[in-house]
Amino acid sequence: xxxxxxxxxxxxxxxxxxxxxxxxxxxxxxxxxxxxxxxxxxxxxxxxxxxxxxxxxxxxxxxxxxxxxxxxxxxxxxxxxxxxxxxxxxxxxxxxxxxxxxxxxxxxxxxxxxxxxxxxxxxxxxxxxxxxxxxxxxxxxxxxxxxxxxxxxxxxxxxxxxxxxxxxxxxxxxxxxxxxxxxxxxxxxxxxxxxxxxxxxxxxxxxxxxxxxxxxxxxxxxxxxxxxxxxxxxxxxxxxxxxxxxxxxxxxxxxxxxxxxxxxxxxxxxxxxx
Amino acid sequence: xxxxxxxxxxxxxxxxxxxxxxxxxxxxxxxxxxxxxxxxxxxxxxxxxxxxxxxxxxxxxxxxxxxxxxxxxxxxxxxxxxxxxxxxxxxxxxxxxxxxxxxxxxxxxxxxxxxxxxxxxxxxxxxxxxxxxxxxxxxxxxxxxxxxxxxxxxxxxxxxxxxxxxxxxxxxxxxxxxxxxxxxxxxxxxxxxxxxxxxxxxxxxxxxxxxxxxxxxxxxxxxxxxxxxxxxxxxxxxxxxxxxxxxxxxxxxxxxxxxxxxxxxxxxxxxxxxxxxxxxx
Numbered sequence: 001x002x003x004x005x006x007x008x009x010x011x012x013x014x015x016x017x018x019x020x021x022x023x024x025x026x027x028x029x030x031x032x033x034x035x036x037x038x039x040x041x042x043x044x045x046x047x048x049x050x051x052x053x054x055x056x057x058x059x060x061x062x063x064x065x066x067x068x069x070x071x072x073x074x075x076x077x078x079x080x081x082x083x084x085x086x087x088x089x090x091x092x093x094x095x096x097x098x099x100x101x102x103x104x105x106x107x108x109x110x111x112x113x114x115x116x117x118x119x120x121x122x123x124x125x126x127x128x129x130x131x132x133x134x135x136x137x138x139x140x141x142x143x144x145x146x147x148x149x150x151x152x153x154x155x156x157x158x159x160x161x162x163x164x165x166x167x168x169x170x171x172x173x174x175x176x177x178x179x180x181x182x183x184x185x186x187x188x189x190x191x192x193x194x195x196x197x198x199x200x201x202x203x204x205x206x207x208x209x210x211x212x213x214x215x216x217x218x219x220x221x222x223x224x225x226x227x228x229x230x231x232x233x234x235x236x237x238x239x240x241x242x243x244x245x246x247x248x249x250x251x252x253x254x255x256x257x258x259x260x261x262x263x264x265x266x267x268x269x270x271x272x273x274x
Numbered sequence: 275x276x277x278x279x280x281x282x283x284x285x286x287x288x289x290x291x292x293x294x295x296x297x298x299x300x301x302x303x304x305x306x307x308x309x310x311x312x313x314x315x316x317x318x319x320x321x322x323x324x325x326x327x328x329x330x331x332x333x334x335x336x337x338x339x340x341x342x343x344x345x346x347x348x349x350x351x352x353x354x355x356x357x358x359x360x361x362x363x364x365x366x367x368x369x370x371x372x373x374x375x376x377x378x379x380x381x382x383x384x385x386x387x388x389x390x391x392x393x394x395x396x397x398x399x400x401x402x403x404x405x406x407x408x409x410x411x412x413x414x415x416x417x418x419x420x421x422x423x424x425x426x427x428x429x430x431x432x433x434x435x436x437x438x439x440x441x442x443x444x445x446x447x448x449x450x451x452x453x454x455x456x457x458x459x460x461x462x463x464x465x466x467x468x469x470x471x472x473x474x475x476x477x478x479x480x481x482x483x484x485x486x487x488x489x490x491x492x493x494x495x496x497x498x499x500x501x502x503x504x505x506x507x508x509x510x511x512x513x514x515x516x517x518x519x520x521x522x523x524x525x526x527x528x529x530x531x532x533x534x535x536x537x538x539x540x541x542x543x544x545x546x547x548x549x550x551x552x553x554x555x
Contacts (some may be wrong), residue, residue, distance in 0.1 A: 009368075010368065010375065011366040011368020012368045012369055012376055012380070014361050014384075015361040015362060015364075015365035016365070016379075016383075018436070019440075020501060022434070022437050023386065023437050025402050026397075026398025026399045026401070026402050028400050029401040029402040029405060030397060032392065033401050034391075044463075072488075078299050079299055079303050081297075082296045082299040083301075083413070084299065085293065086296060086511065091300075095303075097315065097542070097546075100542050101538050101542055102501075104538050105535055105538055106499075107499055107513065107536075108501055108513070108517050109499075109503050109530065109531035109534040109535065110531070112520075112527045112528050112530065112531040113310050113314050113528065113531045113535075114310060115527075115528075116310075116314045116317040116318075116528040116531075117314060117346070118310075119311045120315075121524065122312040122313070123316055124309065124313055146306075147306075147307070149312070150306075176479040180358070204388070204389075204391075207391065208393065208504045209499055210392070210393050210501075211501040211502055211505075213354070215517065217300070225393050228393050228394070228397060229393065231397070232397055232400060232506055237381070241400075241401065245398075247397070248391075248394035248397040249394075251391050252389070252391070253356055253496060255389050255391055255422050256389055259385075259389045269369060274386065
């Protein structure tokens with residue numbers, strides 16, 4: 001017994017040690033730095049990170065991620081249902097493959113894509129006479145972020161929608177339920193955990209996005225990732241690194257809270273749909 | 275699972291009501307997703323003065339630093355794949371065979387990098403490196419710390435990427451291990467006198483080939499496209515280089531974006547072909 005257990009530890013030890021070092025050291029440095037000001041333990045960084053421009057940036061990030069997550073979830077679910085309900089295998093394959101590609105398409109290239117389309121010298125903005133700078137706003141970012149969020153939601157929802165048994169719809173119909181009743185009282189409650197999981201996933205990916213926003217809006221739209229980056233790269237005064245660490249800690253707390261909703265939900269999803 | 279797939283098809287034919295909304299949804303989705311794609315392609319090949327030309331793509335391939343940054347990215351990707359597989363595979367096998375109690379620990383470890391936004395991870399790494407350089411200055415470890423940050427091959431990026439891809443590699447390998455009876459295979463091989471390395475290389479790895487391949491492709495895709503960590507730590511692999519080189523040249527930057535979309539598509543195609551072949555068997 002002890003021999004097999006020690007073997008288990010032996011195999012897992014390199015990974016655990018690696019993780020403890022590469023993930024643990026920065027985590028400790030982050031927390032220690034966030035609680036240190038002028039070489040002394042203090043709450044000054046954290047207090048400052050929740051005030052003024054930093055607070056605006058945090059609220060901006062949360063608002064942007066929430067809007068993208070909700071819009072993306074609704075639009076993605078509709079698209080997924082349209083795909084699942086359609087009879088064409090080719091269409092279905094095409095949409096799912098495209099979703100897989102676009103859900104992974106982010107970062108700077110995504111920003112360039114939209115700048116070429118709706119930017120100040122973009123092809124479409126010239127055609128429709130879009131006022132200069134329209135893309136470089138809060139709602140411009142929402143439009144751009146949906147480009148990877150909607151496909152991500154399609155990927156989450158397509159299997160869940162596939163799992164809805166036709167018998168449930170038939171049973172509902174023979175009990176006199178309308179289509180609305182079926183969706184409201186049967187399908188949506190079964191799909192709810194998957195949908196909420198999708199919302200959380202979308203929220204997280206928009207919340208931590210940095211490259212796209214940096215290439216698109218610079219500092220026009222206040223976002224917490226942009227504030228952290230500018231504090232880290234020393235665009236501002238020396239000594240702001242610890243503010244960056246405090247902001248990072250705030251971000252981890254928000255992301256952790258959101259993830260804490262997600263994990264139990266993920267387990268509930270599997271109760272009905274497998 | 276197969277029964278479920280059969281039933282879905284039935285559902286498709288049972289609900290045979292005309293669905294105009296579906297057409298509307300597809301049309302809107304097609305407009306939203308295809309218009310930027312089309313306009314971006316047009317933007318890269320057409321200028322009012324020169325007409326249609328592919329010069330933006332040619333300029334990209336011959337630009338200074340293309341080979342250097344791409345080979346750095348590929349090198350980082352190969353190192354990351356090697357390290358992450360060497361760490362994750364033995365650990366997952368050991369947990370499965372000898373220490374099921376560690377499973378929860380593994381799951382938590384492999385979820386943490388998803389919760390922590392990459393930019394906060396970079397903030398932590400940057401601070402550790404700065405503090406480490408001060409603290410370790412009088413010791414021999416100082417030289418190691420400097421070597422790890424060598425711009426020619428920043429090992430620190432490999433370490434960071436291993437952590438970032440761990441969740442994806444874990445999911446991939448876990449799915450692969452589920453499809454085989456690890457315990458029986460290992461016990462049979464051991465009873466026949468095979469040594470542990472032999473079991474690993476000749477019994478486990480061949481059965482896990484597609485899971486290993488998909489984990490590697492996902493890692494490759496992530497490392498090639500990774501921008502946040504590399505740029506904030508001040509290195510210039512491919513994803514950072516394309517931004518630097520195309521910064522002021524509109525056409526070039528959009529050409530890069532189209533190429534990266536193609537690259538993602540090719541990598542995903544590779545993953546699905548590997549998995550598709552396995553299904554056919």
